[in-house]
Amino acid sequence: MHLTNSSPSITPRDRHLLRHAVLAVCCAVLFAVLAALVQTGWRPLSRLDHGLIDDLHDFAVDHTVWTASVQAFTDIGGTITMRSVLGVAAVWLWLIGARTLGGWVAAQTLVGWGGQWVLKLSFGRLRPTFSDPVAHAGGPALPSGHAMASAITCAVLVGLLWPRAGRAGRITACSIAALTVLGIGASRVFLGVHWPSDVVGGWLAAGIVLGSVTVLVELARPGALARDFRRVNWRTRPRVQRVLVSPARPPRDPVPDPTADHPDGLLR
Template structure:
């Protein structure tokens, strides 16, 4: 009887932790933008048309635009990377596939975290764009066009959140010897997509910086909710280098089995 009571108590504790996890996950996604102090500071400078920032944006846009205009082959590479490899639709589709795979593995909470983080990133980015209403660069002989407002860069924000999701979910499955390479690929991709947007003349540098900062804020907020759930259920908190859920390395449970 004592063992049965302990099991029932543990199950109830898990259920209560799951309910609190859901509330925290949605709440942290909603306030992530407000918690991003560096992003807030950048937003103030953008809205105030701070002259040093404006000079930096204008100078970077003009210099990179000159290179793009005079080197068509280089511009074609930028288009390939920006519009196909690192396109938000491509990255979000990859996150969707990852989420489905997590559901197959019955990693329910990790799947929920990945989906909420990706969706929150897109919605928060659109909301900030609509509030700020910053115009995109108007360059002579443009080599690319993009619809909508400029700040923050949706490409940069999506790349930041997407590659963070890949890292925090899949790192436990990657041999330690390859983890540094995974981090390098993720960082290079995040920086690379930002560079392509400025080089193609469709974003200011501060737009890209805003996308990076806001994307990191969203990931940090939802990851905090996930770690709080682990603490509620008695699981150890994990360092970033180990991913969010090291237990993902365990074999896929049989149908009807509960997730650890």
């Protein structure tokens, strides 16, 4: 008698669910730890927050041109811009028939916006204050809305590009996304409108949203995201390729052999 392994094999969908569940849980645990340290005023974290932001504020006051550039960058990469990009992507996906994928993008946007304000109002952390501020922002500090929105947006866009990109394209997309997220987060600290821990909290909150929304959509519509990714891949194939690539030249007529029709095969 042969013993066979009757346990079901792990499918790609199961791995996909597991990865995003782990992402959501890990980010939730880390966010809870960070929030507890902030609320209890843990001295090492408080010294880091105050020391870094004070040094950056002194630099910002002394370098007004650089500060104006950072302000322009953070305005361009603001929450309205990021959510508008995701809104356009969701509408486009809906119009081409990838409706589950479009709903996933829309849910990331809406849950991210709602979750941001639930967390902000729950903790009510005050923003840094200066006698000579270089920028102004309203609302509670934790988590940073700019950091959270940019992380969600860049992760979603990379996710949409991933199945259709080669290795070089994926490396480029991930590099641009990482630099964008890091740059926007750093700009909020440099301008003195967020503590460094607010930015880290925004990134962790983004991970919670990205992971949990993906798991919920996968459970509600099993396999639908994968089907929509294939649909997008088919709809976005470069259709101008046959125009850009020069058509193959038709074979030239062979040069007639003057000896071909002669019975002896020789010219007479």
